[in-house]
Amino acid sequence: MMIKVNKHLVGGFDWMVFGSACGLMAIGFFFIWSAASQACAFRQLVFMGIGFGLFFGLLVLDYMQIVRQAYILYIVFIVALIAVLFLGGTIRGTRRWFDLGVVNFQPSEFIKIVLVLALAKYLMYKDNYKRFSILMISLAFAILPMALIFMQPDLGTGLILLPIFFAMVFVTGARIKHFLLLIPMGFVTLPLLWFFLLRDYQRARVIGFLWPSETQDWGAAYHRLQSLIAIGSGCVLGQGWKQGVQTQLNRLPEPHTDFVFAVIAEEWGFLRTFGVILLFLAFILGTLGIAYRTRDPVGRLVLIGLVAMFTSQIFVNMAMVLGVAPITGINLPFVSYGGSSLISSLLALSLIINVGIRDKIILTRRGFR
């Protein structure tokens, strides 16, 4: 079977975005090796293989074809999120994933991308973006999976859905006035969230973070402290790969998943860790660049959604590791160990590249530049 390679498509391939993502994955591979084991790192390599298969497979399709199926995908994943509450496997008292043998399938990792697609489809046909009702319906799109993820309970992943919604609606041109209206609504729903959806341990973590002296959750305080010691002791040059005292003595919690950034900081030091942050920045800015260049508003919407998703995830994870945000179970895209997370990140990357290579000439309703 011959695959015709369209030279025009290859020309639009954004090497900066692709390259920085690959670099991050390579770094992830080596630090999973250091923090956990070689076997663990090679399992991550298998996930990368699966992820790249899906990555190239998805590139064959035009992203518009994918966006058209967004509602179906959305319904499928909502059902999966409901099902996982009843049928899912349990890790530390939460139900997040289905056991599929090779890989644990965690629907909440994929719903983020599906939400981006569904919102893009919903917003692309709207004549008047400025109506309040459209804002509310978009919000409903985000709130439904968010509530289901909270019930797992997984505070962090659920909260990532909010920035996606805000960024996409904001860029389509919703009125600032309407955004401001959401603030009092948020204040009304916050207590509901606090009392009905959050579990005791989650409340303890939030309280423990806001008022450390009153904390009762010693486990979280201990983890934060160990993470700070690891990062601080990395100093400027780091202790060397596989040489970090905190990491190698198992003092870090979850060193190869949620706290992998602390491992990097300890063993690589400030200069190289700064480089890792720059790689992330290159990835995000490259994506924003594609969004800026593309002439298709739908593609742009998808990219903005994905930028919001990645940025908030990176920010929340690093802020948690750096001790400026409460500990919630959010991992670092491309770097942390985990099949579902890595594969969903690669799917998102595929969408980004897809928008880049299919730079359409479309008569938009309003000129962009």
Added chain:
Amino acid sequence: MYSNRLKIIFGLVIASFTVLVVRLGYLQIFEGAKYSGISQKRLLRDYSVPARRGNIYDCRGRPLAVEEPAFDIVVDYKNILYGYLRDKGEMPQSLSQLKAHRDLSAGCDSCHVDTGLWVTKLANLLDSAPRQLLGQAEETVNRVEKIKEQVQLRHKKTVRIQEEFASHAIAKDVPLQKAAVFEMDQDSYPGVSLRTRPKRYYPYNDTASHILGYLGRPTPEEMHKAKSAIQRSDEEYKKSQNYKDLSPSSELADYRIGRAGVEGYYDSDLTGDPGRRVEVISLQTLKVDKTIFDMPPRHGDGVFLTIDLDVQRLAEECLGETKGSIVVMGTHTGEILAMASYPRFNPNTLGADYNKLIKDPDTPLLNRPTQALLPPGSTFKIVTALTALAEGKIDLNTHFYCSGSITVGEFKFRCTSAHGPVDLKRAIEHSCNVYFFETAKRLDGRAIKEWTEKFGFGSETGVDLPYEASGDVPLPRYPGERINVSIGQGALVVTPLQMTQLASAVANSGIMVRPHLLKKIVADDDATVRKVEAPELREIDIPKEHFPAVQEALRQVVISGTARGKGLEELGVAGKTGTAQTGSSDKNHAWFVGYIPFDAPRYAFCVVVEHTTGHGGEVAGPITRKLVSGILDIEKADKLLTAKRTAGTPK
């Protein structure tokens, strides 16, 4: 407009990454020096702080089980090993011993000698033979070398295990004076130190020993559970990586688990949760520089029992040195005031006595009130009478003629004597078997079993002690079986506690209470955690009007019946005697089951003497008299004291 908003997004991205970089730089460049000191391998000490086990008290707050310090003399492993090798006077055999030998003798000759010196010095201090200390040393060396061998097999390389760096107990439970002498002169014992360890102490020795229970060493599984609770780390996580063996070392050496009695039943309340402390050790002084993480332990809760130490001691004294049990329980509350069992054991010396105790044919470890399964004998006639009344098979006027025996089929069933014509009250009063044989003939087997079970027989009472026996209520199919069961013989077996429960049910006119030992559980900070408020009640669906006749009959038993002339009448006792046959004629169980006072019952009790030659009234009667008069004396003294206190308090 769009383009502007895209720029705002761009700005937000840049801003959030800037925050991260600034924070990272601050931690690594400005605070880096502070943290890198902390993380150095030997400088950070992370250990668990053991929680103190809760005490057990009686209902007036007198301690029945407390934590006390015990002193052990511990010696560094290398000194133990050297002392052992020098004593053997032979070349070390295994590779690891050889290596240790080389390590130790590498330096100067004087230290070489010193490392073995502790044996003679300690023997002098403790007035014990050096041989004894060396025996302990040999045991330790063998144990550690065995562990090391296994670890090396598993890792397939030479390793040093933490036991080699730790110190091990050479003399346990050193008296306080010796410990003090040692402490003053500690510098002259290099490598030897004193370790304090919590020890359970039972101030009243064998008093209530079965109720209190004892502590034991945890099994490997329990140890593992306790360790994982301390580490609070995740199993999945451990599996996913090559777990580096850093288990909490000897900090769990003193870990004990309640094995029986209240110690076992309320073990989770008594145990508490260990704390955790992370300390920075300064390299220069090797002292604690500062504590950077301090999670205090949650000490175990104190358990207050319903047991009254005075009544318990009285009951044990009444029982004397005869095998049997006594239970005293509040009729309305189900609070057990005393539960005596003989033979007993002394939990303070259990470790030394254990092998002797488990071989003893009299089973001293058995808590007879809840675990002995005995035929109830004539005391069971109470149940037969109430069953027949409830089923309507007899009434108070039903008379049977007792000629001394009856014949059913080819078997002849005997009575104690020929009672002539008897009604229910007289039958209970004189314990006439024939009356109940005739009654049993009218009853159907299923009804007997059902009603017996309604009175709590055949199932556990639910008392808060582990391993309670449930007894057995057979289904009597044939007339002969029914006749046997009607007088508490045959395959029917009950526990003394179940009989006490029956006595209280009769005293309460059909309301059953669940017997219990827990009064309240009090946390370390004196906040009550759990309190037994209302007693658990269950009503038996027998019409109330049937009870007065039975109650009157039970009173008549001590006035003119089988327990007359034992001095029980004056004390206001009502009850039923019983002599349960066990097959051989000189081995009967003597029962007395009843309650006081007969007109307004407060206490139900059960006295049973196992394997005695006498009859129920003769053997159990005098014991009951002593018990009841003692209880009334204690009550009187109590009232006087309360009155004095109220008079003494200013208003």
